[in-house]
Amino acid sequence: MSIDNMTDEVAALIEPTGVDAVSFRGATRYYPKSDVAALDGFDLEVSAGEFMVLVGPSGSGKSTALRMLAGLEGVDAGSIHIGDVDVTHLPPIQRDIAMVFQDYALYPHMTVAENIGFHLKVAKVSRAEITARVNVTAEMLGLTPYLGRRPAALSGGQRQRVAMGRAIIRRPKVFLMDEPLSNLDAKLRTQTRNEIARLQRDLGITTIYVTHDQVEAMTMGDRVAVLRDGALQQCDRPKRLYQRPANTFVATFMGTPSMALLDAHLDGEAAALPGHAPIALTREQRAALTGGHVIVGVRPDAVSVVPAGQGIPGTVEVIEELGNESFLYVRAELAGQSATIAVQDRDGVMEIAPGAMVGLRVSPDMVHLFDGGTGLRLPD
Amino acid sequence: MAVQFADQRTSEPRPRPRGGTGRLRRGTPAPLARRRTPLRMLGMAAVWLWVLFNLAIFVWMLLSSLKSDGEVFADPWGLPNVWRFDNYVRAWEGSDLGTATLNSVFLVAAASVFTVAIGALAAYPLSRLQSRSSNVTLMYFVLGMGVPLQSIVVPAYIAMAGLNMTNTLGGLFLLYVGFSLPFTVFLLTGFFRTLPTRLEEAAALDGCSAFRTFRSVMLPLARPGIVTALLLNVVSLWNETLLALIFIIDDGRQTLALAILGFYGTMLYNSAWGALFAGVCIVVLPMLLLYLWLGKNIMDGMTLGATK
Numbered sequence: 001m002s003i004d005n006m007t008d009e010v011a012a013l014i015e016p017t018g019v020d021a022v023s024f025r026g027a028t029r030y031y032p033k034s035d036v037a038a039l040d041g042f043d044l045e046v047s048a049g050e051f052m053v054l055v056g057p058s059g060s061g062k063s064t065a066l067r068m069l070a071g072l073e074g075v076d077a078g079s080i081h082i083g084d085v086d087v088t089h090l091p092p093i094q095r096d097i098a099m100v101f102q103d104y105a106l107y108p109h110m111t112v113a114e115n116i117g118f119h120l121k122v123a124k125v126s127r128a129e130i131t132a133r134v135n136v137t138a139e140m141l142g143l144t145p146y147l148g149r150r151p152a153a154l155s156g157g158q159r160q161r162v163a164m165g166r167a168i169i170r171r172p173k174v175f176l177m178d179e180p181l182s183n184l185d186a187k188l189r190t191q192t193r194n195e196i197a198r199l200q201r202d203l204g205i206t207t208i209y210v211t212h213d214q215v216e217a218m219t220m221g222d223r224v225a226v227l228r229d230g231a232l233q234q235c236d237r238p239k240r241l242y243q244r245p246a247n248t249f250v251a252t253f254m255g256t257p258s259m260a261l262l263d264a265h266l267d268g269e270a271a272a273l274p275g276h277a278p279i280a281l282t283r284e285q286r287a288a289l290t291g292g293h294v295i296v297g298v299r300p301d302a303v304s305v306v307p308a309g310q311g312i313p314g315t316v317e318v319i320e321e322l323g324n325e326s327f328l329y330v331r332a333e334l335a336g337q338s339a340t341i342a343v344q345d346r347d348g349v350m351e352i353a354p355g356a357m358v359g360l361r362v363s364p365d366m367v368h369l370f371d372g373g374t375g376l377r378l379p380d
Numbered sequence: 381m382a383v384q385f386a387d388q389r390t391s392e393p394r395p396r397p398r399g400g401t402g403r404l405r406r407g408t409p410a411p412l413a414r415r416r417t418p419l420r421m422l423g424m425a426a427v428w429l430w431v432l433f434n435l436a437i438f439v440w441m442l443l444s445s446l447k448s449d450g451e452v453f454a455d456p457w458g459l460p461n462v463w464r465f466d467n468y469v470r471a472w473e474g475s476d477l478g479t480a481t482l483n484s485v486f487l488v489a490a491a492s493v494f495t496v497a498i499g500a501l502a503a504y505p506l507s508r509l510q511s512r513s514s515n516v517t518l519m520y521f522v523l524g525m526g527v528p529l530q531s532i533v534v535p536a537y538i539a540m541a542g543l544n545m546t547n548t549l550g551g552l553f554l555l556y557v558g559f560s561l562p563f564t565v566f567l568l569t570g571f572f573r574t575l576p577t578r579l580e581e582a583a584a585l586d587g588c589s590a591f592r593t594f595r596s597v598m599l600p601l602a603r604p605g606i607v608t609a610l611l612l613n614v615v616s617l618w619n620e621t622l623l624a625l626i627f628i629i630d631d632g633r634q635t636l637a638l639a640i641l642g643f644y645g646t647m648l649y650n651s652a653w654g655a656l657f658a659g660v661c662i663v664v665l666p667m668l669l670l671y672l673w674l675g676k677n678i679m680d681g682m683t684l685g686a687t688k
Contacts (some may be wrong), residue, residue: 051513072581105582109600119586122596341399 026078293372524562
């Protein structure tokens with residue numbers, strides 16, 4: 001059931017009571033006995049109703065940020081706000097949030113119905129209202145036949161939906177999701193991904209979603225915040241992240257296969273790649289450089305294969321057949337540096353075997369340029 | 381209309397496995413577990429010998445309790461010629477086991493429940509707090525397990541005398557609770573530590589106070605541990621004789637173990653062996669039945685399905 005075809009009465013039972021913006025202001029967290037900040041001066045503004053994805057490798061601080069917002073983790077410096085309220089030191093229950101855990105954290109001794117309705121029971125909501133709201137939530141998530149079962153008797157996907165139901169029934173101001181799909185198999189993950197995105201659109205509740213999977217980040221989020229080592233790297237719409245990564249980390253983290261990074265040096269007004277035509281830099285780009293080195297970022301669609309002897313010389317290492325497309329991983333040797341460059345095999349007709357010598361030609365207008373010293377993107 | 385989710389589709393009936401021919405064999409152990417090393421064989425033999433020894437003792441006791449006094453020694457392993465169920469009547473009436481049984485049931489039940497109740501209240505925070513003082517407290521409880529009961533009987537007697545609680549069941553109750561707490565706290569702390577902390581976070585987000593989390597989430601999850609602690613306390617207190625012997629004087633306040641001890645003396649004098657064995661059975665059988673009933677409960681894996 002989607003919200004559109006519910007009666008007003010029924011929809012009122014699950015529709016959010018209000019949505020709020022979330023803001024992290026210099027939020028910092030040190031774990032006990034550690035001198036390294038798990039999250040360091042984190043600033044992020046999430047607007048009301050937005051689907052924000054926090055993405056990064058493990059140890060990047062994304063889960064810490066979410067747990068700080070939930071009140072499960074203390075805040076050592078800075079503050080966190082939900083709407084106009086400074087929630088930095090409020091206990092979780094006063095923050096009007098609901099969270100879906102990676103391992104779901106369902107109460108094993110309670111039935112599905114009891115799990116979903118537990119918050120309402122603790123909040124002393126009348127039994128009749130609990131039943132009504134549990135039923136509507138279960139109906140929406142296709143859990144009605146399982147209401148009397150215990151979590152142990154459910155499949156992984158069903159448990160995941162119970163965890164969602166437990167969050168939805170609360171009509172919170174903010175949804176928090178900590179890698180909620182990582183325990184599902186690949187097919188179910190794709191379906192549930194779309195399901196969650198649809199539910200979020202229907203309910204319009206501000207959602208903060210943590211994942212290490214850049215595909216989830218790209219497909220689900222209104223905006224994506226990329227973290228690394230406890231620091232925010234970039235926050236933007238998924239397409240902008242892909243098209244204009246702010247630094248080399250974001251550039252290589254977003255997109256599969258990864259962007260290849262090639263060292264070039266400034267030669268007059270252009271970046272000189274050994275064995276390749278110089279890539280011209282604008283005046284602004286030259287002015288932004290901190291040294292004589294430029295990093296040229298090349299995505300698979302920005303390179304094409306040419307016969308050996310032309311372009312950058314390389315050896316095909318692996319051919320990755322994905323069915324609808326295929327990629328060549330070419331080991332390129334550029335005057336002292338060697339880099340693996342992924343190349344999209346657009347025509348799918350290249351009769352190339354691993355070990356073959358090829359040449360690579362980079363489209364200069366499709367490369368990303370970064371400063372060799374700081375790794376920051378040069379102005380376009 | 382509810383959405384049809386992928387994992388919700390009704391599945392086809394599972395076809396018969398095609399592998400192999402002939403009779404289907406199920407549950408073949410992994411090759412590693414199947415290996416029969418000499419050490420394993422020796423261990424198995426020892427375990428089975430122990431089991432048989434205990435069963436034999438138990439059968440001997442049960443049969444003897446139904447034989448005439450002379451027959452107990454004349455034919456220790458044979459079936460009784462005449463089934464003497466009246467041995468039980470003789471035992472029950474001969475030493476006022478009725479009152480002693482009531483005393484024991486109430487005392488053991490109250491002391492065990494109370495011990496486990498306050499033991500759980502102590503063990504849960506001790507399992508969760510990481511502070512130095514909580515570790516010291518736990519260590520204090522653990523040390524209590526190492527103190528031999530006999531060595532503190534005299535100070536305990538002086539203390540109870542000061543409280544005017546010698547020769548009372550209330551006094552024995554306090555002693556039982558005090559002496560049972562160290563092991564109970566130790567056992568339950570270990571058990572609470574195995575429970576996932578993630579559920580406490582979920583409970584906190586659901587609005588539970590610390591006590592509500594304990595009562596509604598952790599305590600039900602700890603049920604196998606609670607039942608185990610309860611059972612172990614019941615069995616050890618049911619059999620406890622030393623403290624009862626020292627602190628209880630009046631016949632009307634005897635526990636069952638104490639009554640059987642007195643009964644043993646009388647029957648020895650009368651050579652009433654059948655009745656003596658009947659008396660022993662009256663003490664042993666309730667615990668055995670309790671084990672049979674709750675032993676399965678301990679195996680219950682309550683945390684299954686909590687996560688993932």
